[in-house]
Amino acid sequence: MLGCYDFCGHYEWTFEWLRRQGGEPLVRAFWDEAIHKDSQQHATELIVREGIEGMKKYWGHTLVDEGAGFHTTATDKLFRIDMHDCPSKGFLLRNHLEQYRDYCDHCMGWIGPLLKRAGYVIDHQHDHRGHCWWEMRRADDPTPPSAIGAASGEHDVRLRPDWKPVDTYQRATDPDDKA
Amino acid sequence: MSEVAQTPLPYRDTKPAGAPDFYFAINATFRFILKRFGREGLRRYWTELGREYFAPVSAAWQQHGLKGVAAYWDAFFKAEPGADVQVTQAADRVVLDVKTCPAIAHLRKGKREIVSCFCEHCYFLGEATAAPAGFTVRVEGGNGSCRQTFYPVASAPAPQDLSRIKEATAC
Numbered sequence: 001m002l003g004c005y006d007f008c009g010h011y012e013w014t015f016e017w018l019r020r021q022g023g024e025p026l027v028r029a030f031w032d033e034a035i036h037k038d039s040q041q042h043a044t045e046l047i048v049r050e051g052i053e054g055m056k057k058y059w060g061h062t063l064v065d066e067g068a069g070f071h072t073t074a075t076d077k078l079f080r081i082d083m084h085d086c087p088s089k090g091f092l093l094r095n096h097l098e099q100y101r102d103y104c105d106h107c108m109g110w111i112g113p114l115l116k117r118a119g120y121v122i123d124h125q126h127d128h129r130g131h132c133w134w135e136m137r138r139a140d141d142p143t144p145p146s147a148i149g150a151a152s153g154e155h156d157v158r159l160r161p162d163w164k165p166v167d168t169y170q171r172a173t174d175p176d177d178k179a
Numbered sequence: 180m181s182e183v184a185q186t187p188l189p190y191r192d193t194k195p196a197g198a199p200d201f202y203f204a205i206n207a208t209f210r211f212i213l214k215r216f217g218r219e220g221l222r223r224y225w226t227e228l229g230r231e232y233f234a235p236v237s238a239a240w241q242q243h244g245l246k247g248v249a250a251y252w253d254a255f256f257k258a259e260p261g262a263d264v265q266v267t268q269a270a271d272r273v274v275l276d277v278k279t280c281p282a283i284a285h286l287r288k289g290k291r292e293i294v295s296c297f298c299e300h301c302y303f304l305g306e307a308t309a310a311p312a313g314f315t316v317r318v319e320g321g322n323g324s325c326r327q328t329f330y331p332v333a334s335a336p337a338p339q340d341l342s343r344i345k346e347a348t349a350c
Contacts, residue, residue: 001282001301002205002228004197005258006190011201013232014208017224021216030211038207042289062200087194095190 008091015100027100028175031109040110048118055079055136063087071155077143079136082157086130093130104128104167108175116173124172125158125165133157145170187247187254189235196260199285206286209294218296225300229307240312248273248314248329261285271334275327283323283347290349297347301327302339321345 002010018026036044043062046054056074059081063070069085092103104126111134115122119138123145126132133156135145148158157163168179213221230237240247249268252275256264263279286293298321305316305327315335319326322345330336 001255001259001280002304003255003259004199004201004205004281005192005255006188007197007201007204009190010228010232011204011208013228014224017227026215030208034207034211035204038210039204042203062198087192091190091192094193097190 006091006095008088009095009097011106012092012097012103013099015103015106017099019100028109031106031175032113035106035110036113040114044114044117047114051118051120051138052076052079052136054118071152073152073155077137077141078146078151079134080146080151081132081134082152082155083130083132083134084157084160086132089128089130102128102167104132105175107132108169108172108177112173112175112177121171121173122169124169126167127164128166129162129164131157131160131163139171187239187250188258189233189239192258196258199260199281200289202282202285203289203291205282206291206294206297209297209300213294213296221296222299222303225303226307229304230311233304233308234311236308237311240309240314245271245273245329245331248309248312256281271330273329275329277320277325277327280321280323280325287323287349293347293349295346295348298322298325298344299341301325302341302344305329306339317343319343322347 015027018030043058046058050057052074056072056079059072071082071084073080089103092098108122108124112122115136120136121139123135124132135151137143149156169177170179209221212224236251239251243250245268249266252273253266256262256266259281261279261281261284265276265278267274267276283293283297298318302316302318305318309316309329313332314329315332317328317330317336317339
């Protein structure tokens with residue numbers, strides 16, 4: 001049986017299997033069709049219907065279930081996640097699992113299209129070491145990303161002494177929209 | 180304590196059990212691959228996943244024999260939330276009496292459309308993992324409860340009859 005305990009391991013293996021079958025377009029289609037529109041349909045329904053309130057409900061529940069070390073910040077215009085210990089990437093790092101070239105892209109791969117559908121854009125950075133931050137704002141809100149510490153104070157992942165971002169997204173909704 | 184008892188699972192997490200919503204993603208992955216590559220493509224995915232990702236499990240079974248098979252499944256189901264499974268080791272086999280399949284139960288609770296051939300994955304994945312270690316598996320039942328029996332290849336019964344594996348339904 002395929003289990004949920006080591007899900008992140010066989011999920012990551014599956015990205016590379018799909019890439020071998022149909023290249024990167026098939027991996028992107030998987031994140032959009034299978035994860036955004038099918039697996040995470042509960043998140044899609046909640047966030048499209050309730051916006052930032054829906055994000056608070058969804059990520060408040062799911063990140064706790066997954067055992068993440070994280071902090072969220074919400075105003076009526078912004079939803080921000082500071083991820084200090086990604087349970088998913090952390091599992092892969094601890095178990096030395098790396099088949100696909102950039103596991104972290106999968107989050108933008110399903111969250112990006114979801115947020116686009118809900119009318120939001122994303123500013124985001126990740127470091128491939130289990131740390132990242134996300135800021136979601138309405139697409140018609142031109143506010144730039146917050147300065148370090150301005151939105152989430154001491155919880156801002158960018159204050160970590162080991163913070164070295166690898167990928168940056170600005171007002172993005174597509175996994176290939178790296179700045 | 181033996182090595183088997185210490186490390187029955189090849190990949191370890193910091194939390195004792197998985198997040199059950201990941202069953203939604205497993206079911207969605209099967210549906211995506213079925214739609215793109217058909218039933219044979221999905222079976223090939225399961226087989227290659229068993230051979231490659233679960234290669235450390237095969238190696239442990241080869242080293243520890245039926246004791247290793249039983250230790251693995253006992254630890255596996257302890258980490259799957261909602262599972263009710265009895266693992267029994269006999270001289271010539273290991274039997275998994277799956278009274279409540281945690282995946283099917285959670286998919287039903289979430290009112291998800293379950294891929295009808297969902298339960299076949301236990302055969303194809305199990306067989307691909309077992310074969311390199313000299314074992315084979317037979318699956319009977321499904322759709323929420325089943326019996327899976329792992330035998331040494333030398334004492335295997337007739338080949339798996341796929342019609343003995345039930346189609347999964349949402350209720």
